[in-house]
Amino acid sequence: MINATILYSLAIILTSISFIKDRNKTKDALLQSWKMFRNILPDVLSVMLFVGLSLSLLTPSLISSIIGEKSGLMGIVYSTIIGSAVLIPSFVVFPLGDTLVQNGAGLPQVAALMSTMMSVGIVTLPMEQKLFGSRFAYTRNAAGIVMSLVFAYIIWVVIV
Numbered sequence: 484m485i486n487a488t489i490l491y492s493l494a495i496i497l498t499s500i501s502f503i504k505d506r507n508k509t510k511d512a513l514l515q516s517w518k519m520f521r522n523i524l525p526d527v528l529s530v531m532l533f534v535g536l537s538l539s540l541l542t543p544s545l546i547s548s549i550i551g552e553k554s555g556l557m558g559i560v561y562s563t564i565i566g567s568a569v570l571i572p573s574f575v576v577f578p579l580g581d582t583l584v585q586n587g588a589g590l591p592q593v594a595a596l597m598s599t600m601m602s603v604g605i606v607t608l609p610m611e612q613k614l615f616g617s618r619f620a621y622t623r624n625a626a627g628i629v630m631s632l633v634f635a636y637i638i639w640v641v642i643v
Contacts, residue, residue, distance in 0.1 A: 526572065547587030550596065558592040559635045563628060566599030570606040590642055595635035602627030 502509040550558040571579070580597045584590065603624050604611060611620040 523572075527575070531575075544587070546583060550583070550588045550592035552587075552589035552592075554589060554592060558589060559595045559632070559639075562592045562596035562635075563599050563631060566596040566631070567603040567605050567624075567628065569600060570604065571600050573601050576600050591635040591639035594638045595631050598631035598634050599628065602631060 498509065498513075501512070548554065550562050554561070576597050580593045583593050583596070588596075604627075605624070608620055608624065611623070615623075
């Protein structure tokens, strides 16, 4: 695993090289990056607040009973339903999955939750239907659910 210090050092070095080569392009790129960061910051903070509040309200024993290792197939079904209904950016899904596992959630259940969060979009279904058509939207979402269940099953058989 790459250390954060190495990544930050590399970013500073490469940004410095870019700045030396073309100051204007680098300034423009940094300004655009700052604007993008500023635009997604409220979403990231709200997700972090939601996750923090959820984990303070949901005890590890409650998480374990709903989507824990002993919840079995019903836990996978609950995870699939919850994951299909929520809209969370993919860069938040992985830390959330890790936190759930650390708090007693089962691996197959978390796999189903994470994969449906990233591949199924019930919340975005109306927009997707408008842009791509109903047949495509339903087929893509159904395929996402099936693949999520396949992932959960593989993890259940191989790891657990």
